[in-house]
Amino acid sequence: xxxxxxNKKTVSAFIDALFTEGDLSAVDDYLAEEFVNHDxxxxxxxxREGMRAAAxxxxxxxxxxxxxxxxxxxxxxxxVEHFTASGVHRGTLLGVPATGxxxxxxxxxxxxxxxxxxxxxxxxxxxLGLLRGLGLVRLP
Numbered sequence: 001x002x003x004x005x006x007n008k009k010t011v012s013a014f015i016d017a018l019f020t021e022g023d024l025s026a027v028d029d030y031l032a033e034e035f036v037n038h039d040x041x042x043x044x045x046x047x048r049e050g051m052r053a054a055a056x057x058x059x060x061x062x063x064x065x066x067x068x069x070x071x072x073x074x075x076x077x078x079x080v081e082h083f084t085a086s087g088v089h090r091g092t093l094l095g096v097p098a099t100g101x102x103x104x105x106x107x108x109x110x111x112x113x114x115x116x117x118x119x120x121x122x123x124x125x126x127x128l129g130l131l132r133g134l135g136l137v138r139l140p
Contacts, residue, residue: 004074007113011079012072014118018051019085020066022059027052032117039123042094051121062087062103081109089134096134103133 001009010030017026027048037046042057044050058065065087073080086104089096093103107125111118131137 004076006116007077007079007111008072008074010113010116010118011081011111012069015067015069015081015083018055019058022055022063022065024052024056027055030118032114032119035117035119035121037121037123039121039125041123041125042127057093058085058087058105061091061093061098062089063091064088077112077114079111079113081111083107083109094131094134094136096136099135101133103130105130 014026014030017023017029031048031051033048035048035051037044037050040046040050041054044054065085067083067085069081069083071080071082084104084106086102089099089101089103091098105125105127106129107123109121109123112120128137132139
């Protein structure tokens with residue numbers, strides 16, 4: 001297996017473990033100590049603990065939270081992921097009590113992988129869509 005395929009497997013395994021299985025120790029297993037999140041989601045810190053906190057927040061609000069990977073593309077030490085995460089809103093999220101509705105968060109992530117560990121992340125998440133699903137934002 002070449003490096004690009006190995007990097008893609010690392011990213012896929014990380015996403016599955018952290019966001020689909022809810023295994024918060026995946027942060028320790030897959031993210032390098034010097035990991036930097038250039039676009040932390042929803043006010044999370046830009047380090048490993050921010051990723052752990054984001055996953056814990058979604059898992060607490062949506063116990064069945066999972067990420068469906070639509071596309072993984074590798075080039076050199078970068079892996080691009082297009083995904084949709086979703087789950088049934090059963091606990092408080094961003095101050096909104098459980099609604100019982102399915103929430104979705106679509107997005108694109110770019111991960112840098114070095115020596116089998118994820119060192120950086122850039123991302124664009126449809127946070128507006130998530131806020132609409134929570135009823136916090138209404139558009140005409």
